[in-house]
Amino acid sequence: MTLTSDVARALAQGDARIVDLTHTLDPDFPVIVLPPEFGQCARFRMEEVSAYDHRGPAWKWHNLTLNEHTGTHFDAPIHWISGKDVPNGAVDEIDPSAFVGPVVVIDCSDGAARDDDFELTPQIIEAWEADHGRIPADAWVLMRTDWSKRRGAAYLNMAEDGPHSPGPTPGAVELLLERDIRGFGTETVGTDAGQGAHYVPPYPAHYLLHGAGKFGLQCLCNLDQLPPTGALLIAPPLKIKGGTGSPLRVLAMVVS
Amino acid sequence: MPPRKKDPQKRTTVPVLPPVARSRAALGLGVMAAQGRFGLQVCADCDAVQYPPRDACHRCLSDDLPWRDVDPSGRVLAETTIRVSPEPYFRARMPWRMGAVQLQAGPMMNCHLHGEVGRGDAVRMALKLDRAGQGVLVALPMKGSETMQDDPVLRAMSSDPKHRRVLITDARAPVAMALVQALLAAGAVHVVVGEPEAWRAWPERAAFEGMEQVSLLPLDVTDVSSVQTLAAEIGGKVDILINTASFTRPGGVMGRDTVFARDAFEVNTLGLMRLAQGFGPGMAARAQDGADAAVCFVNILSVQALVPDASFGAYGASQAAARSIGQSLRAEFAASGMRVMHLYVGPVETDPWVEPLPPPKVTPAAMARALVGGLVDGLEEVVCGDIARDVYARWQADALLLEREMKGTGA
Numbered sequence: 316m317t318l319t320s321d322v323a324r325a326l327a328q329g330d331a332r333i334v335d336l337t338h339t340l341d342p343d344f345p346v347i348v349l350p351p352e353f354g355q356c357a358r359f360r361m362e363e364v365s366a367y368d369h370r371g372p373a374w375k376w377h378n379l380t381l382n383e384h385t386g387t388h389f390d391a392p393i394h395w396i397s398g399k400d401v402p403n404g405a406v407d408e409i410d411p412s413a414f415v416g417p418v419v420v421i422d423c424s425d426g427a428a429r430d431d432d433f434e435l436t437p438q439i440i441e442a443w444e445a446d447h448g449r450i451p452a453d454a455w456v457l458m459r460t461d462w463s464k465r466r467g468a469a470y471l472n473m474a475e476d477g478p479h480s481p482g483p484t485p486g487a488v489e490l491l492l493e494r495d496i497r498g499f500g501t502e503t504v505g506t507d508a509g510q511g512a513h514y515v516p517p518y519p520a521h522y523l524l525h526g527a528g529k530f531g532l533q534c535l536c537n538l539d540q541l542p543p544t545g546a547l548l549i550a551p552p553l554k555i556k557g558g559t560g561s562p563l564r565v566l567a568m569v570v571s
Numbered sequence: 572m573p574p575r576k577k578d579p580q581k582r583t584t585v586p587v588l589p590p591v592a593r594s595r596a597a598l599g600l601g602v603m604a605a606q607g608r609f610g611l612q613v614c615a616d617c618d619a620v621q622y623p624p625r626d627a628c629h630r631c632l633s634d635d636l637p638w639r640d641v642d643p644s645g646r647v648l649a650e651t652t653i654r655v656s657p658e659p660y661f662r663a664r665m666p667w668r669m670g671a672v673q674l675q676a677g678p679m680m681n682c683h684l685h686g687e688v689g690r691g692d693a694v695r696m697a698l699k700l701d702r703a704g705q706g707v708l709v710a711l712p713m714k715g716s717e718t719m720q721d722d723p724v725l726r727a728m729s730s731d732p733k734h735r736r737v738l739i740t741d742a743r744a745p746v747a748m749a750l751v752q753a754l755l756a757a758g759a760v761h762v763v764v765g766e767p768e769a770w771r772a773w774p775e776r777a778a779f780e781g782m783e784q785v786s787l788l789p790l791d792v793t794d795v796s797s798v799q800t801l802a803a804e805i806g807g808k809v810d811i812l813i814n815t816a817s818f819t820r821p822g823g824v825m826g827r828d829t830v831f832a833r834d835a836f837e838v839n840t841l842g843l844m845r846l847a848q849g850f851g852p853g854m855a856a857r858a859q860d861g862a863d864a865a866v867c868f869v870n871i872l873s874v875q876a877l878v879p880d881a882s883f884g885a886y887g888a889s890q891a892a893a894r895s896i897g898q899s900l901r902a903e904f905a906a907s908g909m910r911v912m913h914l915y916v917g918p919v920e921t922d923p924w925v926e927p928l929p930p931p932k933v934t935p936a937a938m939a940r941a942l943v944g945g946l947v948d949g950l951e952e953v954v955c956g957d958i959a960r961d962v963y964a965r966w967q968a969d970a971l972l973l974e975r976e977m978k979g980t981g982a
Contacts, residue, residue, distance in 0.1 A: 318649040342794045351923075352820075354830050358768075362795050475774075550959040 322568075329571055334546075336565040337387045340461070344383055344534075345470045347504050348478075351435045357382040383560040389552040390506065390521070390531030394559040399525030406558035410461065413530070414551035416497055418455040418567060419447070420541045421480060427460035431472055432510055435480035437490045450494040455532070455548045458483065461538035462502040471504060482508025485519035492527050497509045499524055500565075502534030532565060541567055573734045573760065574862040586858045586907040588703040589660040596624040599638050600706025604698035605850040605951035610645040611678070612636035618903070622678035645672040647710060648679070650690045660702070664723070672696060672710050681788035682708035686722045687715055699728040700949055702858075702908030704901070720947060729949035730867035730910055733758030733870040740765045740792055740846060744815035745921040746871070746935040748778055753939035757947065760863075763805060765790025767797075792816040792842030802849035807857065811946065812850050813869040816842050819924040832885030839889040843870055843896050851900065855907035864881055867946060868896050868904070869912045871938070874954075876915065876964040878973050901951070912951055915944050917958030931957045 325331040338344055343563070348357040360380040365371025383406075384390070391406045392398030393478045403409055421443050426433040435458050450456060460481045462470070472479045480503040485493075491499060499506055499520055506520035524531060547568040552561030553558060577583075593601075596612070612621040614628040615635035627634050650670040656662050668684040672694060678694070688694050694710040701707045709724060720731055728950070732754050739747055739754075742764040751762050764779060766787045779787050788805070793795040818838035820831040833932035847868070851932040854865035879887030894913065901911045918925035919934040931954030945953035954963045965973040 342791070342796060343768075343770065343789075349772060354828070355834070358793070360794055467770050470770060471772070473772045 325496055325570070326568075329434070331568055331570050334537050334540045334567045334569055335442065336537050336541075336564055336567055337563075338536055340562065342385045344386055345504060346382065348471060348473065356384055359385050376525070381562060383436070383562070386562045387534040387536070387565055388532070388560050388562045389550060390525065390560045391531070391558065392525040392528050392530070393557075395518075395521045395525035398528065399521045401525070401528045404525075405556075406552040406561050407554045407556050409530075409552075411551065413497060415547065415549050416453060417451060417544075418457060418541070418546050418548035419450055419544050420459050420546075421458045422459045424459055424461040424539070427462060427481045431479040431481070432508065433460070434507075434508065435481070435483040435487045437484075439470075439484045439488055440490050441484055443543070444529065446466060450491070450496060452495040454494075454502045455498050455500060456491055456496050457500040457532070457538055457541070457548075458502070459541075460502050461536035461539060463534075463538070472509060476510075477512070478504075478509035480504070480509035482506070482511050483520050485516065485523065487512050488519045488523045492523060492529070494551070496529060498530030498532060500535050502535050502538060503533065505533050506531040531560075535565060540567060546568060576863055583857060584663075584859045584861070585657045585866075586702075586855070587663070588906070588908055588953070589701045589705075589707075590658060591703045591705065593690070593705055594624070595634075598705075599883055600623055600698055600708075601700060601704060602706070603638060604700045604706035607948045607950045607953075608640055609696060609698050610640045611645055611676075613639040613641065618678040620674070622674070622680050625737050625909060631790060634895075641674075641676045643674075644676075645674040645680075645694050645696050645710070647671070647684070647690050647692050647694055648673050650684055664727070670710055670713045672708075672854075680708050683724050684711050685709060685711045685715070685719065685724055687712040689721060698726075700910065700951065701728055703903055713830065718793075726862060730912065730946040731757075731949075732811055732943060734863050735759055736761045736763070736808050736894070737811045737813060737865070738763045738765065738805070738809045738850070740790055740812070740814045740842075741816035742766045742787060743773060743775070743780060744817060745919060746938045747815055748775070748813065749935035749939035751779070751782070752943065753943045755784060757943050759811075760784065761786070761808075763788055763809070765792075765801065765816075767791035767793075792845055793837045795845055798845045798849040802853065806850050806853035809850055809854060810857075810863055810865045811845065811867050811869065812854065813871070813942065814843055814846055817871065818889075819883070819922065821883055821888055821924060822885060823881055824888075829885075833859060833946070835886050835889040836892065836939060839886075840892040840896065843893050844871075847896070847900050851904070851909075855904055855909050858904075858907040858909045865909060867910045867912055868900065869914060869946070870894075871914045871916065871942070872897075874915045874959045874966075876913075876968045877962060878970065878977050880977060892962065910951060912942075912945055912953060914938065915952070915954045915959045915963055915964070918954045933959070 340359045344360055361377045364376045366375040391399035392404035398404050508517045511518045549566040552563045612624050614633050614635040619630040648671045653667045661667055671682040672682055673679050693713050696886040697707050697709050697711050698706045737754050737759050754762050759781050764787050781959050790801045816838050818835045857865040872894055873890045875887035876890035897911050918928050918932045918935050920934045938955050939954035941953055954960050
């Protein structure tokens with residue numbers, strides 16, 4: 316028997332299962348909101364081209380409008396100024412083997428429930444490693460906050476001084492880079508905290524991760540169904556020429 | 572008294588129109604009526620005021636007959652009540668009073684009579700758009716009662732928000748709250764205010780919450796499914812639609828950006844089209860649904876729809892396209908009697924995108940006043956504020972000259 320047939324059998328028999336970490340692409344799903352003088356992330360829009368009618372009698376289809384960073388999405392290194400010269404830094408250039416790999420989950424849901432501006436710190440990562448072992452090289456690291464369960468305006472949680480949502484400190488990102496991770500993912504609208512603009516460097520997850528050629532995933536959900544270690548993440552972005560990111564279906568394979 | 576609720580077992584009245592056909596010269600009455608002006612042809616050679624409109628002066632045969640604003644004072648010489656008519660529109664509205672008025676400015680004219688005027692009365696004449704969209708003459712009392720707008724003749728020609736239900740499409744627009752207040756003060760029974768992107772918090776929302784006769788419902792003019800959902804839900808209860816959704820960004824045409832331009836077209840142009848597709852057919856079908864029938868589709872336009880300010884090039888293009896859509900919509904609504912009103916404004920006081928511009932600017936309260944006034948008067952073209960009035964007048968006088976002025980080549 317081959318390894319792949321073992322996997323197929325495990326899935327068929329329920330010894331392994333697939334968890335969908337993706338939000339539905341919906342016109343009402345929040346996108347990141349920047350100061351209005353900047354260009355904005357396009358909302359997801361769907362317009363009917365035909366629906367078994369005079370515009371096309373036997374078929375229904377839609378035109379879509381969206382940004383590379385709308386909905387559950389992947390960030391490639393060239394998304395950020397720090398990663399603009401990273402070799403193979405666009406979604407169409409990334410080695411596809413990077414799209415399937417091990418994933419660890421750091422549970423910050425208690426802290427995020429108490430504090431909208433909860434920070435993932437090096438201490439929290441080290442405490443997690445004390446329980447679960449050192450983060451393996453080339454693993455995805457996901458920050459679980461249960462933020463994906465928020466609805467409406469509570470998701471961006473925008474106040475007059477900007478959004479308030481959890482994220483990593485610069486020190487935490489540096490530690491993850493020391494572990495040589497593959498990428499970092501969150502349940503919030505970005506990999507950085509809502510107030511991430513006020514760190515040094517601003518937006519440390521974007522700046523440091525992409526500068527080091529690492530990837531990002533955001534607007535994930537169902538992280539509460541993943542074990543701290545041992546799951547396999549499947550996250551292939553669309554093959555967009557020169558793309559800085561892509562909406563995608565993110566799946567995790569978990570041993571039952 | 573508000574109109575009674577209709578009997579759901581009876582068919583909704585199918586729109587029929589008063590007589591439509593006019594000579595080319597007589598179409599000028601509609602041009603005046605659409606702007607709320609009382610104007611007639613006045614001979615450039617001998618100053619004789621003409622009525623009915625014609626191609627040559629009745630006194631000197633000159634063919635130079637420009638339209639001029641004329642003193643509307645007159646006196647009713649005779650009146651009659653019509654009880655039988657071959658016209659389906661009037662048959663449904665019998666009896667109907669008509670009169671002959673001697674205008675102080677010269678001509679005698681047959682006209683519709685307001686209920687508060689009779690033979691021998693001094694009157695002020697008004698040109699009103701009838702449901703066929705044609706300019707017709709109505710004799711109004713010099714000083715009417717407080718309920719003079721409820722007169723069936725006037726009601727049939729106005730878009731009065733009194734007793735009507737109104738949809739304002741974007742609650743986040745700076746003018747939205749002022750409009751809600753002005754509409755309620757004018758007697759609107761219910762105002763639905765569309766809320767785009769409820770996931771994006773906005774502190775002004777609190778002011779709308781808990782207002783009597785006001786409902787916030789989800790509506791995003793850039794999202795066809797959102798427009799269709801709300802239209803399906805409340806489309807049959809919208810008597811007046813006021814599109815306040817607007818997207819402004821500075822930037823010319825040659826700058827590298829088309830993303831903002833696309834947003835401007837998505838909101839200002841295609842958004843308007845989505846609203847027309849979502850709500851238009853239902854409103855047209857209810858255009859003679861009793862005294863609170865659907866009457867008017869309103870779009871708020873920048874005067875840049877007439878002539879662009881190059882520093883807002885893409886925005887101006889979207890406004891010009893929106894005006895064009897409104898004009899097509901007028902033609903498409905013609906068979907139902909539904910009206911399309913354009914409110915033209917210059918820079919608005921609370922608009923952050925025009926903050927660096929010097930005054931005068933128009934306030935939201937003034938916009939709301941002008942808009943509601945235009946509905947009460949049944950207008951199609953309303954211009955609000957000094958800048959918009961100036962640009963509109965120059966555009967009417969000579970659009971090509973105005974283009975050169977706007978380019979900054981005038982001294």
